[in-house]
Amino acid sequence: MQQNQLSFLFLHGAGGSAKKWGKVSQLLGDLPAKILDLPGHGNDQSHTVPTSIEEYANLLNQHITGDTIVVGHSMGGLIGLELAAINVRVKGLILACSHPRLSVHPKILEQLAQGVFPENFFRASYAKNAPVELLEEEREELYRTPIATALVDFQSCDRYVNGAKALAELRIPILAIYGEQDKLLPADAREQLLSIRPDAQWESISDAGHYAIVEKYEEFTALIKRFWANTVTNLK
Numbered sequence: 001m002q003q004n005q006l007s008f009l010f011l012h013g014a015g016g017s018a019k020k021w022g023k024v025s026q027l028l029g030d031l032p033a034k035i036l037d038l039p040g041h042g043n044d045q046s047h048t049v050p051t052s053i054e055e056y057a058n059l060l061n062q063h064i065t066g067d068t069i070v071v072g073h074s075m076g077g078l079i080g081l082e083l084a085a086i087n088v089r090v091k092g093l094i095l096a097c098s099h100p101r102l103s104v105h106p107k108i109l110e111q112l113a114q115g116v117f118p119e120n121f122f123r124a125s126y127a128k129n130a131p132v133e134l135l136e137e138e139r140e141e142l143y144r145t146p147i148a149t150a151l152v153d154f155q156s157c158d159r160y161v162n163g164a165k166a167l168a169e170l171r172i173p174i175l176a177i178y179g180e181q182d183k184l185l186p187a188d189a190r191e192q193l194l195s196i197r198p199d200a201q202w203e204s205i206s207d208a209g210h211y212a213i214v215e216k217y218e219e220f221t222a223l224i225k226r227f228w229a230n231t232v233t234n235l236k
Contacts, residue, residue, distance in 0.1 A: 009083075077093075104158040112151040117142060175202070180206045
């Protein structure tokens with residue numbers, strides 16, 4: 001097959017927007033990619049915010065019209081699992097700082113319901129030595145999304161329990177990329193992943209937290225480009 005027949009589809013996480021992929025997209029070169037605002041997020045106001053991971057997947061399914069590698073950050077990874085389960089054109093899945101089960105502590109949901117984004121949760125999302133300038137940019141971006149939107153997203157993550165089953169049943173290459181300092185995933189996330197899919201590939205990025213896609217975007221992009229090249233070879 002020709003390389004341009006395979007493309008990326010990038011899905012951001014809860015309460016985010018397509019801007020999270022900005023630096024990654026600059027390094028993709030001529031690799032074809034769709035970088036979307038999820039329904040009800042960013043510049044996509046054609047829908048209300050979906051209230052389940054399955055609803056997200058059903059709405060986004062229309063965007064997969066050719067062979068695709070879905071790259072999902074955090075909640076986007078859950079959506080990617082469901083997309084891969086319903087669309088045979090998904091030929092690979094990259095779980096970026098994601099996991100089949102993303103439960104959310106009730107106190108976080110409670111604060112979001114009160115209109116407050118927990119500062120300790122925000123700070124825990126990044127590596128201890130994350131640059132102050134990056135944190136300032138990320139905090140500014142955070143408050144461009146209504147907290148009510150983030151609440152619905154986190155509720156969807158918390159309610160989604162089909163991830164392990166979906167992951168086990170997929171027959172496509174899987175790559176999980178972790179931030180070495182990610183405090184939002186289970187400490188044994190890699191072991192849990194491999195217990196479900198022993199054939200899954202995984203990589204860990206040092207000095208990165210839950211937002212490795214912005215903290216260490218160069219290393220992240222290099223990893224997904226290698227996965228893309230391997231997938232192309234396997235599809236020939």
